[in-house]
Structure formats: C-alpha cells, structure tokens
Amino acid sequence: MLTRRVVVCLDVSEGRVVKGTQFVELRDVGDPVELATRYEREGADEIVFLDISASAEGRATLLDVARRTAEELFIPLTIGGGIRSANDMGHALRAGADKVSINSAAVARPAVLSESADRFGSQCVVASIDAKWDAGWSAWRVYIKGGREPTSLDAVQWAQACVGHGAGEILLTSIDRDGARTGYDVELTEAVSAAVNVPVVASGGAGSAEHVCDVLQHGADAALLAGILHDRETTVADVKRVMRAAGLEVRS
C-alpha cells in the first residue's frame, strides 16, 4: 500500500530559493540544494522546484541547480515552470529532475503531454493545474500564466483531458486558497480525484498539519507544503506525526 506523501515546494528564481508574492518583493531565503537536502533529512517524501525566473538566463540557471541537487538529493525531484515542449522536458530530466510539471504549455497545446509521455513515460509527466472557483459557472476555472490569465476550461474536465493525453500525476493548486493558510480546497481536490485515475497532489492553503490530514482523507494522494515549513511554523516530522495519529499511512 502506498503511503501518503508530503511534498515540499521551493520557489526558485535565478538559481536561488525566494519568497514573496507576484514576482515583487522577492526575498532570498537560501540555496536550493541546501534547503532540499534539509527537507529530505526532516522526512519530506518529495521536493518540487517551481521556477519563477523572469528570464531565459534564470531558467538556464535552474538546470544547473537541478544538476547540483540531483547529486545530493536521494528522494524524487519535480521541476516545473516555463516548460514548453517535450524537448524542454528532456533537458530538465537530463539535468536531474525525476518528474517535470507542465502548466500553460499544455493548455496551449495538449499534445505536449502525449509527446512527453511517449518519450519519457507517463510516470514523469505531471500536469500542473491552477484552478479558481467561478461562481457564475458553478465550477472551477483553469487559469494559466501563473494564475493571471483565465481560460475557458473547467478544471475537472481539463484534469481528465490531461490524463487522456498521458499525464501520470496531477498537481492541483487552488488559487483561492494559495497563500491563505486556511486549508486546502477539499471540494476541488475531491472532485478532481474522483474524475481521474492518477495520483493527485493537492496544493494551496496549508496552514496546519490538520489541513494536510483533511485533504489526504478527501482524495489527495499527496499534499504540497511550502510557506508554513519555510517560515518554520511546523516541520515535516511534526506534520507526519499528526498524519500518523490520524490513521494515515506514512513513510517513517
């Protein structure tokens, strides 16, 4: 039986881990290799590097960071941000990623998912979906370009389409909850998880270990954590302790 995963996400810009909002007031919080390996020691099951570099040079730097990280990190590493094609994915995998997430490029051209899955296998193709509740629609709408641009896609249907195109995992971020620390969007996660037959990683809204347990008990295979760990409000070990007490299977 698979254990429930705690995935730690680090925002990387120009080769450094940063914190901040909307590309402004970015604050340098450390070296990606050091932080990733620290989280491995604390018990993280996976690491995600989300590249938020504003420039092509910054993205090239990320591949170098991936290479250095892969030599030190012995848990899976997912890289996302700015991946446009199967070739981009190939570069990221060669550099040191175990999985690569694709977001806007898949909306623009869904075949990028199938081309990547054919070449590298579905298990390393992650469809990253940013979704926001649309009251008029009574459904979750997909956004692209870092959550800034709405699309005409329904998030649940889009998740199904991504899997149909070969995605082996869904990284599902709630724009409504992102950064709010009021808990994951459990309804969104449940709806997507029920609609697809690949693992779903819930993202956006973690404010406590209880929030993590809640979403894992409602369809998520894994929970993504960032801010509350980086701010040292809790630790991976503490989150896992609470998960275990809640009866969830956890890697010790």
Place this chain on the structure above:
Amino acid sequence: MRITIFDYGAGNLHSLAKALHTPSAEVVVQDDPVAALETDVLVLPGVGAFAAAAERLSPGREAVREALRAGLPAVGICLGMQLLFDASDEGGGAGLGLVAGRVRRLNAVRVPQIGWNLVEDTPKDSPFADSKLAMAYYANSYVCQPTDVSVVTAWSTHEGDRFPAAVRVNNTIGVQFHPEKSSAAGVRFLHACLDEVLRSSVGQ
C-alpha cells in the same frame, strides 16, 4: 573497480551515478551497449519508456544477454529490471530475455503507481536486510511477470496487485523501485546490491 551505467538517453542519471559512487569505484556513463560491457558491474537505469530503451539496447542485445548469462554482475532498476525480461505490454521491441516472462500493466485503478510502498517477504540474508530498506519509492505503470516465480526475491502490492519488487538471476539483481530515490536506506541498499553481485561473481 568500474561501474558502468548504460544510458538510454532518457532521464536523470545524476542521482544514480552519485549514489553508486564509492572511493574505490569509477562510475562511467556509456550510451553504446557493447562498450558498456567493458566493466566490473553493469547498471541498467530506470527512466524512460520500454520501446525507446529497447531500441537503444538493440545493437548490443545479444552481447549484453550473453555477458549477463556468463555471470557479469549487473543491477537493473525499474525499466532496467523490465528490460531483463522478454517483452513488454508497454511497447514494442525485445527485452534481453535473461528472465523468462513479460512485463504487464499494473492491475489497479490508480496507475502509474507513484510513491513509497512496502517491500515485503524479503530474504533474511540479502541486501534488503543489510540496508534495512523496508519502504521504497516507486514510479511505474508496468510490472514484471516472470514465468518462474522462484527468481523473485521480494514483493510489493499496489491496490491488491502483488508484483515482484526484486528478482535475482545469475549475478544480476533487478528491482522495480528506485533505490537512488529511496533516501538513505535506498543508497545503502544499492551498495549492498553491488557487494552482493560482486561477491557472488568472485565465488564462481
């Protein structure tokens, strides 16, 4: 000692190369399957799709199979384990045929299997026991189905589908999970595998 990773041109080999490294080992990455046999240990890594990897392997298929049959120490990881078999439902192309059997799709709702799973029924005297590896990282949609299950040395189960976690034939160990992604115990396991295949080849 030389450890050679055969490169199918697909994925991340950095973690594996680093995990295999020891002060006494030179780790080489080689994309020519015949040249890859100039080694003390051959490693078939675990990233990519079966058909594409089988094609990269095809110019050296007979040579690699004969070397493994003759006792060259080898470790196959995930796809590298699957390539030890005859063929795969994932895609066309011939495997090495060192182990009789096929590679089939996991019989489960959630496929691929991505995450940490228990490794069960491990032998007492084995790299598993030496490394204390009880839980390992998997990322696979397909699993091996050997004709003769006596080659299986450990099992795992995904949604009720029990499949070989590890096989052993001659001096070749194949594992379905990723030891190089299974944290510190995984790295210890990899070294225990190297010790095991090298020790048994010396004993011949």
